[in-house]
Amino acid sequence: MEQQYEVRHQGFLPKKKWQTPLVWLGQVLFLLRHIWQADALICMFAGYHSFLPALFGKLASKPCLIVAGGTDCVAFPSIGYGVFANALLGRFARWSYQMAAHIAPVHEKLVWQDYTYQPNDFPHQGFRFHCPGLKTPHTVIYNGYDASFWKPDAAVVRQPNTFLTVCAGLDMRFTQRLKGLDLMLEVAARMPEATFTIVGAPDGFRFPNQPANVKLLPKMPLADLKLVYSAHTFYMQLSLSEGFPNALSESMLCGCVPVVSGVGGMPVIIGDSGFVLEKQDTVLLEHLLKDALRSNSPKLAENARQQIALRYREERREKELHLLLQQLLKRS
Known part of the structure; x- marks a missing residue:
C-alpha cells in the first residue's frame, strides 16, 4: 500500500479480554483524528477490530475494505475455533461485513466451501455461509510470495x-488439534523410518510420550526458517481449517513436497505437486505418507516450487x- 498511498495504521491487540474496551477507545x-483525511479504510480480518472502521467508513462515506484471511470466515465449535464459533464475535464480524464497501478474501474457499474433512462441525464454511443474505461484493485476491x-x-x-511443519503455540492442546499435530504424532510413532520436525516449540517443551523420531525446534527468524525448509523433503499442513497458509507456500518455494489436509x-x-488427506484419519494418513516416501520427490519438489512461483507471485497480489x-475510490 505504501508504494502508492500514505498509510496510517493502528493495531488492535488487547493483551487481556477486559482490555478490549480500552483498545476500542484508542481506535x-x-x-x-485520521478519517477525514483518509481516502479508504482497510482491515485485515473481520471481528471486533473491524466494526468501528466499517461503521466510521459508512458514516463518513469512505470505502472500507476487509481482507478476509481465514478464521474470520469459519466456525468450528468442536474446538472453539473461528470467529463465527463465538456468538458475540460473530455478530461483530457480520456487522463489519455488512457495512464494508468490499471484501477481499485470500482464497475463494473462504467465500463458501463444502466441508467434508471431519464430521463434527458445519457441512459448509465461508463468510457467505455464516452471513446468509450478505450483499457486500467481494473480489478474491490470492496471497503472493x-x-x-x-x-x-x-x-x-x-x-x-x-x-516438517511450522506451528505457533504448539504447547496448547487447542493448537495441536487445530493444526493436526495430534495426527502427526500418532502416525510418527508408527513410522520409525521417517523423521518428523516441528518448528515453534517454547523452551523446554516436549509432548507427553513424544516419539523418538519427532524433533522440536524453536521459533526462528525467516532466514533460518528457509534453511530448515531446504533441509526437509516434505512439508505437512494437516489443519482442520486453513485459508491460504504462508508456511505451506514458503516451504513449497524452498523445494518441499506438500502433504495437506483437504480443507x-x-x-x-x-495442485498436482503433492498429497491430500481427504479425511481426518490416522490410517489414511499413514498410507498417504508411505505413498509420499515412495514417490519421485525431486520431480514433485520442482513442481511445488513452480506452482507457487508462477501462480502466486507477490507482484500479482500488489497489482x-x-x-x-482504485475502483473503490472511483465509486466513492
Whole structure:
C-alpha cells in the first residue's frame, strides 16, 4: 500500500479480554483524528477490530475494505475455533461485513466451501455461509510470495524421509488439534523410518510420550526458517481449517513436497505437486505418507516450487490490490 498511498495504521491487540474496551477507545480516537483525511479504510480480518472502521467508513462515506484471511470466515465449535464459533464475535464480524464497501478474501474457499474433512462441525464454511443474505461484493485476491527470497539453499543437503511443519503455540492442546499435530504424532510413532520436525516449540517443551523420531525446534527468524525448509523433503499442513497458509507456500518455494489436509484452499494451492488427506484419519494418513516416501520427490519438489512461483507471485497480489482500491475510490 505504501508504494502508492500514505498509510496510517493502528493495531488492535488487547493483551487481556477486559482490555478490549480500552483498545476500542484508542481506535475511536485514531479514527476521529485520521478519517477525514483518509481516502479508504482497510482491515485485515473481520471481528471486533473491524466494526468501528466499517461503521466510521459508512458514516463518513469512505470505502472500507476487509481482507478476509481465514478464521474470520469459519466456525468450528468442536474446538472453539473461528470467529463465527463465538456468538458475540460473530455478530461483530457480520456487522463489519455488512457495512464494508468490499471484501477481499485470500482464497475463494473462504467465500463458501463444502466441508467434508471431519464430521463434527458445519457441512459448509465461508463468510457467505455464516452471513446468509450478505450483499457486500467481494473480489478474491490470492496471497503472493517472493520466489527470489524463498528458494532452496544450495549449501543445505536435503534429508530423505523427513517431514516438517511450522506451528505457533504448539504447547496448547487447542493448537495441536487445530493444526493436526495430534495426527502427526500418532502416525510418527508408527513410522520409525521417517523423521518428523516441528518448528515453534517454547523452551523446554516436549509432548507427553513424544516419539523418538519427532524433533522440536524453536521459533526462528525467516532466514533460518528457509534453511530448515531446504533441509526437509516434505512439508505437512494437516489443519482442520486453513485459508491460504504462508508456511505451506514458503516451504513449497524452498523445494518441499506438500502433504495437506483437504480443507480450505490447500488442495487447489498445491495442485498436482503433492498429497491430500481427504479425511481426518490416522490410517489414511499413514498410507498417504508411505505413498509420499515412495514417490519421485525431486520431480514433485520442482513442481511445488513452480506452482507457487508462477501462480502466486507477490507482484500479482500488489497489482490486484491496487486495482481494487482504485475502483473503490472511483465509486466513492
